[in-house]
Amino acid sequence: MKTIDLAIDLGTTNSLIAKYDNGNVKIYNNPLGLKQTLPSCIAFRGNRTVIGDKALDYLEKDAENICMLFKRKMGTQDTFHIPAIDKERSPIELSSYILKELKNFVNDQEVMNAVVITIPASFDTIQSNATKKAGYMAGFKEVVLLQEPIAACLAFANTSNIDISEKQNWIVYDFGGGTFDVALVEVNDRELKVKDNLGDNYLGGADFDNLIVEKLIVPFIEEKLGLRNLWKDLKSKSSSFKGLYFELLKIAEEAKKELSHYEETEIELDIDINGANFYEQLPVKREHFESLIQPKVEETINFIQDVIKNNQLLNSQITRVVLIGGSTYVPLIRQRISEAIGVEVNSSIDPTSAVVLGAAYYAGSKPMTVSEEVKTETSDDADKTIGCKFFYEQNTRDTEELITAKVNSEVAHSFRIMRMDGGYDSGVKQITDHSFSEFVPLLEGRLNQFKIQILNSDLDVLKSIDSVAINQGSYNVQGQPLPNDICMEVDDLDASTTRLEKVFSKGSILPLKKKIYKTASKTILKQSNSNLIINIIEGKSKGLPSSGLSIGYIEISGKDLEEDLIKGTDIEIEIEISESRDLKINIFLQSCDQEFENVFSESERSISINKINMEINTVLGDVESLIRETNDEENFEYSHQLETIRVGLIETQIAASLINEDDISDAKFQLDDKKRKLIQDFDDLTRNKLIAQEIETYNDTKTSLEYRLNQDENERFRDKYARIIKNEREVINSGNKYLIRSKIKELDELYDAIIQSSDENFISYFLHLKFVTNFSNQRKADKLFKQGDEAIDKKDYKSLRYIVYGLSALLPDYEKERQKKFKDDSRTGLG
């Protein structure tokens, strides 16, 4: 049996849509906003129709073309004359527009044939039938009506699991933003029935906000500034204070919310009045707020008492009061009802969505009588016959682009464009001469995806296209792309060397600007000779720093500093490349509070013979050890290539030693070029080998980790493991050894965590250590081994753990040795 499932709360001011799905109810969000609610408001603007939030924009300017509160006119012959289109619209038609717009919220169900729509308890037969008609007009084949108080009771009953064995009387107290309703509902084990209802269409939470502004904020400002008649001026159409009125209403609304949770709040006023700034704090106590709204609350209490009295009931015959509507968050309301009626006041359900929630529960139990197929066929047919062709720039640097379309259909009447992130909606606009054009705003630096709908004259969606996407900021035909990566040399403390970090990628369009935040990896005392090096390099980001072309090299020496630069503090580097390729660097040292601005430009490029020498030495060591290794492996061709590089490097070094540091010829530049060329060759020759090595290590680490994870007691680590290896393919294919290395480090850390989680794991470690021969203190190690053996005999694994720690401390520290070689002056100081 197929049930209706879909439910709509078609409200006077706001509407919602929800679906029952296997025991749960999903309330849909407006894709063009964040709210579940859609204001029941429609604006007609010539060839454009706007539904919902944005229709309210025109309320001041163009009230006669705005239709709202039409629910109050349902079932009457009154129509709304709309001058903008010179047509009449009936409340039924307007309601159907709201229903159609709500259908747009539903993104997980294509066919919507049947629906439950809620109506006020006060609706008579004609009004009810009018609502049904609106539902059919919106394309539903079956419309079932449900009274709002009943829906609220269902929401409460279904979410609180109460057991009702005998007849009870409940009160549903519905206090919204603009209206108030109270209903008496009879509940028994089989059914819910509305017995009576009363209400006031002009009483709501907005009145509370106005009271805060009028009675608290305005007198406070008047007193401080010696003003008079401010309240009147605020609301006057001709006064200059009108913006302030909206601002104060927002502030009041915030204060109201605060006071629903806290006993006291402070209203912070930071506003401009008569051109001068007014900044003051106004403390407000909850009791003060409550005394303001008391008369309004009492009005609502009177309604409850009337409805009880009118039905010849006593307060004691009311079992509970169910609260719905946003204003019921105010504690005074709960307290006053409880005092006046003397019953349990329940506010456990979300007051805004209670009606649609209850209606969805009802829809989930109500069998559908129409076939599911009806609508699909027609909409599919329409979809096939409508041809659309779109024209637009796929990549742009502009923040606005034109989408043009040709539509090949006679029934296509209007279109609508929405940005999928929810930031833009064209509204429904008419198609003229089978085509339309629309400027759409774009979110910077993002792929902007659009959903485009083609609609008929009844605003039914005929076709929906979501393949239009515009990439902002990626490409510009007039822009000049970077031929190489631009990188910065930073310290790689783990590997005790320096490496390149990409700043701008090859192909990025000039001009470019970026701020990079680094931390100092060494301390530089003021007046010392130690240096902070900013080296901007053009070249492959995966290569060695010395293989790229240095396009900006700055040394900030201890002598330049006003304060010590402390290790670990922030260094802010702003790098900017203009369209004409000028490089601007701005450095800010946080711990010195010192800024080095525009420290150099490209023309001042300097090459230091010392640096050339240093770089050659580093690479030479690597080349030589690799030659030895390849000779051992009898890989003579490879070793011959390496030998050529070695000879080249030595020749360059000799040539460099013959030039003075202050040489003004271009010999230095020639040498630097030669050096770079040789190091690039070395880089190309070895890069793949190094990466292969890293991948091998990665796989080994994974195997040993998986062995541990397969043991039952380590099951809890499996989730974390899955998270680490989730993007494994991406990392391996990146060809970036640093990325692979950091993955290995993550795996190692997990492995350590597993080992540390149980003392017994230290047995195998201990046994491994027995094979080590080069402890820094063999005597001490022997002693620990003896203690360890004893601990194993006694099964004292806790002690064994500490013995293993002791032995590890005696292992030779290769890392330390390597770090020693990574001397201060070969480091950049950027971590």
Added chain:
Amino acid sequence: MTEIINQIFALDLKLKKDNYDGSNRYLDRIYHEFEIMGYKIVNPIGQKYRNEMTDVEANILGDLTKSSIITKVLKPTIYHTENHQTKLLQKGIVIVE
């Protein structure tokens, strides 16, 4: 997180209003960190207001015309990107004149 962003934004406006520029650097850094976490914070001040902008809630003073401009931003627009999908997280609250 939106509340933290709103407070930082309010602090930023307050400091700028008092002509206190010394904090810009620190605020830029905070915005940068938000950006890394996937939050894009847009301050639409000075932009032309179009009714089609569903990322702001506008309080419109006087008549809405083609040259209406956002003159005050009470809360910024916040977008969040996750798994390459950008979604509106908070509508900006603005005054349009």
